[in-house]
Amino acid sequence: MFKVNENFCLLKENYLFAEIANRVSAFxxxxxxxxxxxxxxxxxxxxxxxxxxxxxxxxxxxxAMSSGFKGYGPYEGYEFLREAIVKNEFIARxxxxxxxxxxxxDGAKSDMGNILDLFAADNIIAITDPVYPAYIDANVISNGGxxxxxxxxxxxxxxxxxxxxxxxxxxxxxxxxxxTGSTLTRAELKQWVDYAIKNDSIILFDAAYxxxxxxxxxxxSIFEIEGAKNVAIEFRSFxxxxxxxxxxxxxxxxxxxxxxKTAEGKTLKLGELWLRRQATRYNGNSYPIQKAAAAIYSxxxxxxxxxxxxxxxxxxxxxxxxxIQLGFTIYGGINAPYIFLKTPNGMTxxxxxxxxxxxxxxxxxxxxxxxxxxxxxLRLTAFGSAESTKxxxxxxxxxxxx
Amino acid sequence: MFKVNENFCLLKENYLFAEIANRVSAFxxxxxxxxxxxxxxxxxxxxxxxxxxxxxxxxxxxxAMSSGFKGYGPYEGYEFLREAIVKNEFIARxxxxxxxxxxxxDGAKSDMGNILDLFAADNIIAITDPVYPAYIDANVISNGGxxxxxxxxxxxxxxxxxxxxxxxxxxxxxxxxxxTGSTLTRAELKQWVDYAIKNDSIILFDAAYxxxxxxxxxxxSIFEIEGAKNVAIEFRSFxxxxxxxxxxxxxxxxxxxxxxKTAEGKTLKLGELWLRRQATRYNGNSYPIQKAAAAIYSxxxxxxxxxxxxxxxxxxxxxxxxxIQLGFTIYGGINAPYIFLKTPNGMTxxxxxxxxxxxxxxxxxxxxxxxxxxxxxLRLTAFGSAESTKxxxxxxxxxxxx
Numbered sequence: 001m002f003k004v005n006e007n008f009c010l011l012k013e014n015y016l017f018a019e020i021a022n023r024v025s026a027f028x029x030x031x032x033x034x035x036x037x038x039x040x041x042x043x044x045x046x047x048x049x050x051x052x053x054x055x056x057x058x059x060x061x062x063x064a065m066s067s068g069f070k071g072y073g074p075y076e077g078y079e080f081l082r083e084a085i086v087k088n089e090f091i092a093r094x095x096x097x098x099x100x101x102x103x104x105x106d107g108a109k110s111d112m113g114n115i116l117d118l119f120a121a122d123n124i125i126a127i128t129d130p131v132y133p134a135y136i137d138a139n140v141i142s143n144g145g146x147x148x149x150x151x152x153x154x155x156x157x158x159x160x161x162x163x164x165x166x167x168x169x170x171x172x173x174x175x176x177x178x179x180t181g182s183t184l185t186r187a188e189l190k191q192w193v194d195y196a197i198k199n200d201s202i203i204l205f206d207a208a209y210x211x212x213x214x215x216x217x218x219x220x221s222i223f224e225i226e227g228a229k230n231v232a233i234e235f236r237s238f239x240x241x242x243x244x245x246x247x248x249x250x251x252x253x254x255x256x257x258x259x260x261k262t263a264e265g266k267t268l269k270l271g272e273l274w275l276r277r278q279a280t281r282y283n284g285n286s287y288p289i290q291k292a293a294a295a296i297y298s299x300x301x302x303x304x305x306x307x308x309x310x311x312x313x314x315x316x317x318x319x320x321x322x323x324i325q326l327g328f329t330i331y332g333g334i335n336a337p338y339i340f341l342k343t344p345n346g347m348t349x350x351x352x353x354x355x356x357x358x359x360x361x362x363x364x365x366x367x368x369x370x371x372x373x374x375x376x377x378l379r380l381t382a383f384g385s386a387e388s389t390k391x392x393x394x395x396x397x398x399x400x401x402x
Numbered sequence: 403m404f405k406v407n408e409n410f411c412l413l414k415e416n417y418l419f420a421e422i423a424n425r426v427s428a429f430x431x432x433x434x435x436x437x438x439x440x441x442x443x444x445x446x447x448x449x450x451x452x453x454x455x456x457x458x459x460x461x462x463x464x465x466a467m468s469s470g471f472k473g474y475g476p477y478e479g480y481e482f483l484r485e486a487i488v489k490n491e492f493i494a495r496x497x498x499x500x501x502x503x504x505x506x507x508d509g510a511k512s513d514m515g516n517i518l519d520l521f522a523a524d525n526i527i528a529i530t531d532p533v534y535p536a537y538i539d540a541n542v543i544s545n546g547g548x549x550x551x552x553x554x555x556x557x558x559x560x561x562x563x564x565x566x567x568x569x570x571x572x573x574x575x576x577x578x579x580x581x582t583g584s585t586l587t588r589a590e591l592k593q594w595v596d597y598a599i600k601n602d603s604i605i606l607f608d609a610a611y612x613x614x615x616x617x618x619x620x621x622x623s624i625f626e627i628e629g630a631k632n633v634a635i636e637f638r639s640f641x642x643x644x645x646x647x648x649x650x651x652x653x654x655x656x657x658x659x660x661x662x663k664t665a666e667g668k669t670l671k672l673g674e675l676w677l678r679r680q681a682t683r684y685n686g687n688s689y690p691i692q693k694a695a696a697a698i699y700s701x702x703x704x705x706x707x708x709x710x711x712x713x714x715x716x717x718x719x720x721x722x723x724x725x726i727q728l729g730f731t732i733y734g735g736i737n738a739p740y741i742f743l744k745t746p747n748g749m750t751x752x753x754x755x756x757x758x759x760x761x762x763x764x765x766x767x768x769x770x771x772x773x774x775x776x777x778x779x780l781r782l783t784a785f786g787s788a789e790s791t792k793x794x795x796x797x798x799x800x801x802x803x804x
Contacts, residue, residue: 003522004573006664008675015681043473056690060458063450064498066787071445071647106508106650106685113683117543120405136592137682169404176525200403246465246472248508262408273410279417280539281515283508283735286691287648288458385468398616 008302009059016133016369017041020353027357035224039319039380040363042178042338044243046311048292049304055295059288073284076275077104077251081290084297085251089236091253095223099254103274104293106285108237108250113138114281115204115233115252118273123169128161130367132178132206139356152373153180154340155331160188167170167199172221174206176213179370179379181332183218189225196231202258202270203232207363208250211309213335229255233270240241240337242296242305249285249293308370312337313338315389316382337382340367344402352378360395408761409546418535418771419443422755429759439794441782442765443720444580444740446645450694451706454644457697461690477688478677479653481507483692486699487653489767491638497625503657505676506695508687510610510639510652515540516683517606517635517654520675525571530555530563532769534580534778536769551767554775555582557733557744562590570600575624576608578615581772581781582742585736591627598633604660604672605634610652613643615709615737623655631657635672642739644698644707651695687758714739717791718784724795742769746804754780762797 020040028036048056062068076082082099105111109354112135121143127135129150139145149168151161159182161173173192175184184192198204205222213220222232234253240242254271261267278284295301320333329342345351349366356362356378367377382389422442430438447538450458464470478484484501492499498601507513513536513743523545531552541547551570553563561584563575575594577586586594598605607624615622624634640646647721656673663669680686697703722735731744745754758780769779784791 002525002604002662003519004664004670004672004675005522008520008670008678009664009668011678015678041474045468045471045473047468047471048465050466053462056462056465057459060455060462063458064452064455066449069447069449069645069648071447071645072443073648106688109685110683118407118410120407134682137678139680141682202404217464243471243473245474245685248685250689251592260404260406261413262406266411268406268410270406273406276410276413276417276539277543280536281512281544283511283647283650286616286650286688288690289688386720 002352005141007141010135010140014135020363020365020371023353024363026214034361036357036361037384037388037395038363038365039384039389039392040365040382042240042381043245044240044312044383045385046243048243048247048306049296049301049308051295051298051301051304052292055291057296059291063216063287070287073287073290075278075282075284077102077285078287078290081365083292083295087228088297090221090223093220093224095221095253097253101253101271102251102280103254104249104251104285104290105282106248106250107239108133108235111235111250111252112204112206114277115274116142117277117281118270119170123147124146124149124167126151126164126168126171126174127342128174128369129372130179130377131172133370135172150371153182156372158182159331159340160184163191163195169201171196171201171282172204172206173203174208176209176218176336177332178209178336179338179365179367179374181334181336181338183213183215183335185217186219188223189219189222193225193228193231195225202229205232205234207234208237208240209336210236211305212313212337214313215335223253223255229257231258233258236292238285238296240294241309243308244293247292250398257272308311311386312382315384315386318389318393319380319382322397327399333382339380339382340377341380343376344384345379346376349375349378356396360392360399362392362395404736407543409543412542412546413539418767420454421771422765422767424476425755425759426765428700436763438759438763438792439786439787439797440765440792441791442767444642444785446601446642446714446785448710448802450645450649451698451703451710453697453700453703453706454694457693458690461693465689468697472689475692477680477684477686477714478516479504479687479693480689485695486696490699492623492625493596495622495626497623499655499657501626503655503673504653505656505673505680506651506653506692507684508652509648510608510637511536511651513637513654514606514608516679517676518544519679519683520672521572525549525787526551526569528553528570528573528769530574530576531689531774532581532772532779533574535772537574552773555584556775560584561733562667565597567594568741571601571603573598574608574688575605576610578611578620578738579734580611580738581740581767581769581776583736583738583740585615587619587623591624592622595624595627595630595633603633605630607634607636609636610639611642611738612638613707613717614739616715620737621721624695625657629795631659633660636661640695640698643711645710646695646697649691649694651691703803704776713788714784717786717788720791720795721782721784724799736782741782741784742779743782745778745780748778751777751780757803761803762794762801764794764797
């Protein structure tokens with residue numbers, strides 16, 4: 001009899017966003033006249049930038065002609081895109097990354113899950129708490145999740161994770177952080193790189209929100225830190241900086257220096273393993289989508305995506321300042337599109353979620369859904385429209401009976 | 403110290419198509435004036451159909467407006483596409499499949515590899531020989547490939563695989579077949595479904611070349627066979643029927659009936675596991691690409707893609723009939739875009755590959771690259787232009803010194 005991967009039985013029954021969808025749907029059914037303002041899921045709302053739209057049309061026209069048609073592309077992505085990424089994301093910041101260290105994909109979520117194919121099942125895995133739930137679920141499916149060590153992130157430390165007491169092999173870091181909206185300083189990130197160097201660990205660095213960094217001392221890439229190229233893989237996405245959640249494109253940076261030894265002493269380069277993995281289980285991203293991604297690095301594309309980020313950060317400012325005025329304790333929203341607010345009156349995350357939806361018709365994301373240390377918090381996103389963001393704040397101000 | 407998945411060390415050093423690329427590159431360097439005709443890789447060459455192009459432009463225009471912008475889509479794909487698939491691929495052939503059994507993806511190669519995430523590592527896996535190499539590599543990466551049983555496919559049986567002597571749990575079948583171009587009759591396929599029912603096995607049925615079927619008795623879907631919904635998953639692709647190799651879209655059909663029991667007796671539905679897997683490690687295919695895929699089911703799209711298939715099948719006919727005239731022993735090319743030819747004079751596959759490139763400047767794919775039973779064969783594809791196909795045949799006729 002064929003046997004399934006029984007790790008699936010270890011997954012928690014309801015995925016966070018599915019549970020939110022269930023409660024939203026129940027509320028809407030019971031209150032058909034009440035229009036909800038949704039600041040829950042971290043999905044963008046602005047239409048694609050004109051430069052991206054033009055690139056999609058142009059690539060489509062190429063695909064309509066024999067001379068321009070593209071079939072299977074390179075597994076690691078087209079050179080034109082990898083070149084634009086290297087030049088604009090790394091060289092421009094004096095970070096030494098070359099195009100053969102860039103691997104384009106259909107998004108950071110795929111990459112963050114698929115990277116586990118490269119690792120043995122018995123690594124000790126450190127994951128921050130709270131955290132984006134897919135990191136944990138991907139590990140549970142892949143290795144049973146039995147060796148996960150949680151790194152508590154506390155408000156009093158600005159949600160910076162504490163170094164683990166036991167030795168860990170694989171470390172997930174996401175900064176600017178989802179869901180807390182917090183960041184690490186260079187000095188804080190350096191501690192982690194140093195830890196990884198000392199312990200032969202590897203850091204999986206999720207930099208999906210890099211474009212939202214406004215302050216000076218916040219690193220945009222882990223490769224700004226000395227020694228990181230020996231111990232880190234970085235995950236990037238076009239979802240949040242250019243609104244590609246519905247187009248799908250991201251990339252992973254695997255330095256050529258990054259290698260390890262097998263039990264028998266053979267040196268394996270992680271980049272080579274990844275390329276082999278991708279060649280076997282993936283066939284590259286769509287040509288028009290890669291052309292669209294490259295277009296965000298044109299002068300117009302840069303200006304247009306910068307304005308999109310500024311638009312969302314203006315929403316973040318609105319939420320942040322209004323909630324502070326109302327007496328809430330809040331975090332994030334300065335270098336990230338997320339505001340993490342302390343629930344009032346000692347409510348649990350889901351209690352406040354229910355109060356917020358029932359009294360104000362506003363949907364947030366319960367912090368407890370991101371892990372036990374997220375209990376007592378609620379995440380609001382800045383990805384709504386300007387109107388819906390103001391409407392949400394206005395409802396919280398006038399309708400919430402606390 | 404972090405440990406890698408050492409199964410990567412078990413992979414054969416050179417991926418088939420990489421080795422071909424190396425030899426082609428070496429030849430071109432040594433013979434800069436000689437232009438090669440490439441009938442090696444199974445990549446399409448015709449530009450996208452006008453209906454597909456229109457759909458891409460329209461979807462792009464939607465993404466440019468607030469009212470039409472789409473962010474994250476459903477993990478299983480948009481309903482408009484799943485509906486079109488069900489109606490045209492299944493209901494139209496009296497096959498009982500519903501839209502909640504369709505899961506859209508970025509291509510069959512991703513699906514065929516990713517499906518392994520659902521299975522335990524100790525299943526006995528039956529794979530035909532010869533076979534598309536990624537099936538094997540995906541298993542080696544995922545479970546070490548130690549439990550693979552090869553099913554020899556011999557010319558004297560029309561390359562139909564022999565039922566295994568030992569009990570197997572997971573069975574890979576691909577019909578119309580890559581690389582042999584052969585098909586199974588309903589009666590032959592029924593044997594496999596019956597085997598799977600009797601032995602609680604599961605069949606992974608790759609139907610990527612379904613659109614090329616010309617003859618009546620050849621099943622288009624394994625779900626034409628009674629009982630298959632309890633034992634099979636089917637993989638489909640838009641790559642070969644509509645030229646989506648560079649756009650990326652496919653889907654998998656997982657019947658609601660398909661379930662298994664855990665060691666503890668809990669029933670697990672494979673479709674539910676897959677959706678959870680996709681929700682964790684994937685974020686759905688691009689909206690414009692899904693619109694493009696749906697467009698092949700419009701009246702114009704159907705007619706245009708039908709013409710594309712007819713065009714390639716005309717190439718297949720040219721290759722087939724000419725090679726027979728020249729005295730070659732050949733297989734396939736009737737219900738599939740592949741011609742599998744017996745190498746002349748007892749040459750090995752790679753010997754004939756070298757002769758063909760050196761004497762005629764024609765690139766094929768050595769059968770041995772698809773497995774030991776492919777030794778002594780060479781695959782030619784019908785995916786070239788009409789001119790290059792004729793040119794290849796002409797060169798074989800006039801320049802090959804056999």
